[in-house]
Amino acid sequence: MPKLGMRPIRRRQLVDAAIASIHQYGLGETTIARIAEKAGVSPGIIHHYFADKDDLLFETMRHLLEILRRHAVARLRSAKTPRARLHAIVEASFTEDQFSETVSAAWLGLYGNARQSPRLARILRLYHARLRSNLVHALKSLVAPPHVGDLAEGIASMIDGLWLRCALRGQTGDARIPRALTHAYVEAQLLRPATMASGPSE
Amino acid sequence: MPKLGMRPIRRRQLVDAAIASIHQYGLGETTIARIAEKAGVSPGIIHHYFADKDDLLFETMRHLLEILRRHAVARLRSAKTPRARLHAIVEASFTEDQFSETVSAAWLGLYGNARQSPRLARILRLYHARLRSNLVHALKSLVAPPHVGDLAEGIASMIDGLWLRCALRGQTGDARIPRALTHAYVEAQLLRPATMASGPSE
Amino acid sequence: MPKLGMRPIRRRQLVDAAIASIHQYGLGETTIARIAEKAGVSPGIIHHYFADKDDLLFETMRHLLEILRRHAVARLRSAKTPRARLHAIVEASFTEDQFSETVSAAWLGLYGNARQSPRLARILRLYHARLRSNLVHALKSLVAPPHVGDLAEGIASMIDGLWLRCALRGQTGDARIPRALTHAYVEAQLLRPATMASGPSE
Amino acid sequence: MPKLGMRPIRRRQLVDAAIASIHQYGLGETTIARIAEKAGVSPGIIHHYFADKDDLLFETMRHLLEILRRHAVARLRSAKTPRARLHAIVEASFTEDQFSETVSAAWLGLYGNARQSPRLARILRLYHARLRSNLVHALKSLVAPPHVGDLAEGIASMIDGLWLRCALRGQTGDARIPRALTHAYVEAQLLRPATMASGPSE
DNA sequence: AATGAATGAGCCTTCATTCAT
DNA sequence: TATGAATGAAGGCTCATTCAT
Numbered sequence A, B, C, D: 001m002p003k004l005g006m007r008p009i010r011r012r013q014l015v016d017a018a019i020a021s022i023h024q025y026g027l028g029e030t031t032i033a034r035i036a037e038k039a040g041v042s043p044g045i046i047h048h049y050f051a052d053k054d055d056l057l058f059e060t061m062r063h064l065l066e067i068l069r070r071h072a073v074a075r076l077r078s079a080k081t082p083r084a085r086l087h088a089i090v091e092a093s094f095t096e097d098q099f100s101e102t103v104s105a106a107w108l109g110l111y112g113n114a115r116q117s118p119r120l121a122r123i124l125r126l127y128h129a130r131l132r133s134n135l136v137h138a139l140k141s142l143v144a145p146p147h148v149g150d151l152a153e154g155i156a157s158m159i160d161g162l163w164l165r166c167a168l169r170g171q172t173g174d175a176r177i178p179r180a181l182t183h184a185y186v187e188a189q190l191l192r193p194a195t196m197a198s199g200p201s202e
Numbered sequence E: 001a002a003t004g005a006a007t008g009a010g011c012c013t014t015c016a017t018t019c020a021t
Numbered sequence F: 001t002a003t004g005a006a007t008g009a010a011g012g013c014t015c016a017t018t019c020a021t
Helices: A004-024 A032-039 A043-049 A053-077 A082-093 A101-114 A118-139 A146-168 A178-191 B004-023 B032-039 B043-049 B053-075 B081-095 B101-114 B117-139 B143-167 B177-189 C005-027 C032-039 C041-050 C052-079 C080-091 C100-115 C118-139 C145-168 C176-191 D004-023 D030-039 D043-050 D054-075 D082-093 D101-114 D118-139 D145-169 D176-191
Strands: none
Touching: A004 A032, A004 A043, A004 A101, A032 A043, A032 A053, A032 B117, A043 A053, A053 A118, A053 B143, A053 B177, A053 C041, A082 A118, A082 A146, A082 A178, A082 B177, A082 C041, A082 C118, A082 D030, A101 A118, A101 A146, A101 B101, A101 B143, A101 C100, A101 D176, A118 A146, A118 B004, A118 B101, A118 B143, A118 C080, A146 A178, A146 B101, A146 D054, A178 B143, A178 B177, B004 B032, B004 B043, B004 B053, B004 B101, B032 D101, B053 B101, B053 B117, B081 B117, B081 B143, B081 B177, B081 C100, B081 D043, B101 B143, B101 B177, B117 C005, B143 B177, C005 C032, C005 C041, C005 D004, C032 C041, C052 C118, C080 C118, C080 C176, C100 C118, C100 C145, C100 D101, C100 D145, C118 C145, C118 D145, C145 C176, C145 D101, C145 D118, C145 D145, D004 D030, D004 D054, D004 D101, D030 D043, D043 D054, D054 D082, D054 D101, D054 D118, D082 D145, D082 D176, D101 D118, D101 D145, D118 D145
């Protein structure tokens, strides 16, 4: 008698195991066998729950993005003012669980594969668009319309850039520094939004 | 007597072929055979010039970083004022040849491997340190000492973040937009350096 | 549920196939592919049962030595007198199944590798020590103590020397001649043990 | 202008290098490149002096056997009595330079290949026949005709067996012990030749 | 004569995937 | 549902051999 509801549980187990394997071995050395071992199951069973290895990897990426999305939604819900919304977005990007060695390794590894996988590229574009859209929405009442787009892109880049540098240096764990830097950047820009994208001053 | 001076030429050919292969197939699908094919040589010869695949990949990364370094050095040499030095650093980071699909793909792919390869991680840290050091040096006479570090990190992150977002979206080729955004950011911060890292204003 | 108990069966099959391959192609030309073919399995499966090629080869050697040991044990058990024990040891060394072209080829091939493989060297030393020890034990009540060691070494050498010469000449198959020569040597020495190791007479 | 007489010199250098390589790496790991390195020449040149790798290996074996032959010839020449001739043969088999780690490794390795190489097998048979023939010749006036053959084979086996056991144990270097054991054996047999090959006594 | 660059076949090993149980 | 045995296709690497210089 097949246990009901096992499917989502197993799939989640395997996604977690995939993340753990990418963290320990790197994406290039992550094999079905290693994922199965981390999940405590046999290699064969993975193809019962996922079409193939790529499918599992894609689902892993989707899972990571979904967590990010939930964090953003939760924090935006309790943010009352536009400024608070801005900071909520920043906070969501540097949540402890995302800003960990384990998860960073997975992101970094999957980034490298995005170019080859249309599916992966698509959801990554989606994440980028959502981050930008959230920022644009929050900025609309804070800066003049012509500057909204550039400022949103600037904040998003600042977030991704800080994350990337921390991830590559292995300086994950403490998200306070990148968070503070981003907040400072946002505040500085809000005080002088008119200077954005105006090019080098003479 | 065998052809003299072949060594550096062949090594360069193979590094170029590796970049091309990473661009076309992705790092995960880049094989010795594919690199050899792109270089128009037989697979066996690669081990005449490189210890193994990892060695070639490492050399490829080093080559990319070296180009970046040369651009920076060249531009910094002709920059007379501190402000000009700052912009020279930004320009060097978004040079056409680095900001191409081909090269971006290689960077992205190799980033994902850095965690597993101490050698790769080391030269990446070196690049990060150099970028920061260049920025710090240029900023010293422009902003108050306590803000130099954070501003340097902010600019570096902005550069890397913009590059990352462009690379992932496949929006490489036209470096004018990220360049303009960075310049604008730099100028804005120079006008109000005191606000950097001061946290959210009330 | 997968077939149970396959492990020892397959391992044995593969060891046999390795012996067959060494016999047909020689150790130097024995490849995983050839062993797999002889065993009627795919090359990949070998690494399911053995760590690597060396591991399989080591196990093959161990198997050959184990058979030898069993023969010795069985014959020694039914030998009542010291003299009978001596002859039992000789008989065990020239058993039909060991004294075959197939097995001899394997021994010869593996001998050549012993110097490079500490594991192989170790079990070979073990075999040598055991043969000597068995002989010493049987000789103790037959010859004076000072001659036991030398005589044991002499008999062991006679056994190995006869085997080697037969193996190299391809004169395996009929073990009666080397057996008879050894027995004769043993008897001759037992009649005049005092002359052993006494050096050339003037 | 090609140097005259280089051919035999180079060939000898390469044979020596082959022996050194077999000693250090084992026959299985001995490559053209390693032999060339030991000889201080480039890999390519080897095919100027030998048809192929097998040819060089064969020549190496022939060289080893030739040395053995010269030793025997030299010692036999100065032996006046049949008994002296017998001991001269034994001495020649345990000469210091043959009874060394380096040379033993080569013998052992090449033995394993003899089965696959008709040429190798042929010269090995030749050595065996010569050793036997020398012994037979020396024994003719010492023992009764019916025992000559068996005693010769017995002595030859004792020599080869002692050598094999020493070689496998790495106990080369001091040839005195095996020499003494062989001499003792010979003397014992000469005193009671009638017991040879007479089977177990009642 | 000599070099070492270059080839290409072949080897060991890994691994995603399938399948009998 | 779950196992792990089994397959077969690559992949990285080695190496004997050839060849232009």
